[in-house]
Amino acid sequence: MNNSKSHQQIGKEQDLFTFSDLVGSGLPLFTPKGATLRRILNSYIDGLLEKQGYQFVWIPHIARKDLYEKSGHLEKFFEDMFPAMKAKDREYILKPANCPHHIQIFARKPWSYRELPQRYAESTTQYRSEQSGELEGLARVLALTLDDSHVFARPDQIKEEFRRALEINKQMLSDFKLDHWIRLSAWDKKNKKKYLGDEKTWEEMQNLMEEILKELGINYKKVDGEAAFYGPKMDLIVTDSLGKEWQLSTIQVDFNLPQRFNLTYIDENGEKQKPIMLHRATFGSYERFLAMIIEHYQGAFPLWLSPIQVTLMPIADRHRKTAEKIYNELISANIRVELDDRAETLQSKIRDATLQKVNFMGIIGDKETEKGNIVSVRTRDGKDLGQLEISKFLLNLQEEIDKKI
Numbered sequence: 001m002n003n004s005k006s007h008q009q010i011g012k013e014q015d016l017f018t019f020s021d022l023v024g025s026g027l028p029l030f031t032p033k034g035a036t037l038r039r040i041l042n043s044y045i046d047g048l049l050e051k052q053g054y055q056f057v058w059i060p061h062i063a064r065k066d067l068y069e070k071s072g073h074l075e076k077f078f079e080d081m082f083p084a085m086k087a088k089d090r091e092y093i094l095k096p097a098n099c100p101h102h103i104q105i106f107a108r109k110p111w112s113y114r115e116l117p118q119r120y121a122e123s124t125t126q127y128r129s130e131q132s133g134e135l136e137g138l139a140r141v142l143a144l145t146l147d148d149s150h151v152f153a154r155p156d157q158i159k160e161e162f163r164r165a166l167e168i169n170k171q172m173l174s175d176f177k178l179d180h181w182i183r184l185s186a187w188d189k190k191n192k193k194k195y196l197g198d199e200k201t202w203e204e205m206q207n208l209m210e211e212i213l214k215e216l217g218i219n220y221k222k223v224d225g226e227a228a229f230y231g232p233k234m235d236l237i238v239t240d241s242l243g244k245e246w247q248l249s250t251i252q253v254d255f256n257l258p259q260r261f262n263l264t265y266i267d268e269n270g271e272k273q274k275p276i277m278l279h280r281a282t283f284g285s286y287e288r289f290l291a292m293i294i295e296h297y298q299g300a301f302p303l304w305l306s307p308i309q310v311t312l313m314p315i316a317d318r319h320r321k322t323a324e325k326i327y328n329e330l331i332s333a334n335i336r337v338e339l340d341d342r343a344e345t346l347q348s349k350i351r352d353a354t355l356q357k358v359n360f361m362g363i364i365g366d367k368e369t370e371k372g373n374i375v376s377v378r379t380r381d382g383k384d385l386g387q388l389e390i391s392k393f394l395l396n397l398q399e400e401i402d403k404k405i
């Protein structure tokens with residue numbers, strides 16, 4: 001464990017992200033490799049959300065100050081927000097949360113009970129002001145991108161929606177091979193000022209969440225004082241391969257925001273009813289999640305996640321043409337491949353790719369050039385897989401990617 005590296009160290013070694021004094025601390029910049037990791041995570045989570053019936057939406061990053069007055073953020077969350085900015089006589093705020101925007105998407109039209117639930121999903125960035133001393137690599141940043149979703153449901157649907165949200169988390173935990181425990185983050189009764197809404201609503205929300213967790217057979221630990229200001233949360237705490245704990249996903253049941261925004265739907269008797277809101281994120285923030293998986297895998301990503309899956313190495317200049325041909329074949333098969341055609345020795349190319357934790361190295365010399373359809377393959381652990389036909393190599397790669405190993 002002493003040899004383990006922080007995500008900052010690995011991020012630098014593998015050129016995944018960088019910080020600039022001019023941009024500011026707590027504002028990471030993702031390089032092409034780091035941005036590739038983000039894109040992989042994004043399409044992965046979108047795939048899971050789509051399977052559970054979520055629809056994708058898009059919102060801007062600022063809104064009129066009035067939106068956050070109405071949501072209660074200005075009242076209860078002010079210290080963590082960037083101050084309002086004035087432009088052309090109007091006041092805007094950089095969004096500290098996505099919920100109020102998504103609420104306005106729901107509020108665009110009247111709904112019948114038959115049209116619920118409405119499930120809106122989006123990976124989008126929100127902004128949180130922190131003391132500069134509290135910032136830490138990707139683990140604590142000023143701009144956090146959430147794989148955020150909000151479900152607007154009838155009371156009789158909320159259990160099923162909770163189950164779907166848990167299903168997504170379960171799949172993620174299994175794909176990333178993470179241990180976890182679940183915390184029910186309740187409010188702190190002695191500090192009611194921190195929260196929106198009355199005691200009765202809070203008791204109802206918390207009881208409903210406990211009931212759902214029990215019914216779904218989920219073990220949890222209840223901790224007071226960790227709730228969001230508008231509702232209790234179910235937090236997923238994962239343990240990485242080094243035994244470090246990270247708080248990631250949350251699922252929240254919320255009666256307060258629908259109330260404040262006066263959201264309604266029409267029930268089967270033609271009466272107006274209030275929907276219940278479910279806030280859900282699986283990664284939590286992409287930045288924190290990336291920090292966690294970088295440390296969890298110590299930079300040796302499984303093939304499906306790797307920003308560079310294969311490095312091709314022509315031994316000499318005369319092998320370059322063949323290497324380029326193989327490169328194009330792999331690219332067309334959606335393999336993330338790079339061509340190392342520097343004028344370096346093969347040994348130093350292998351050493352560099354090993355340090356970069358590239359999963360496979362494909363070496364192209366005289367024999368490979370003569371045949372044209374084979375490559376000599378090595379793994380990053382130094383295992384020699386011998387000469388493989390390109391079609392066979394592609395098949396092996398695809399199999400490993402599909403299995404997420």
Ligand SMILES: [Zn+2]
Nearest residue numbers: 098099150279
């Ligand atoms: Zn939310």
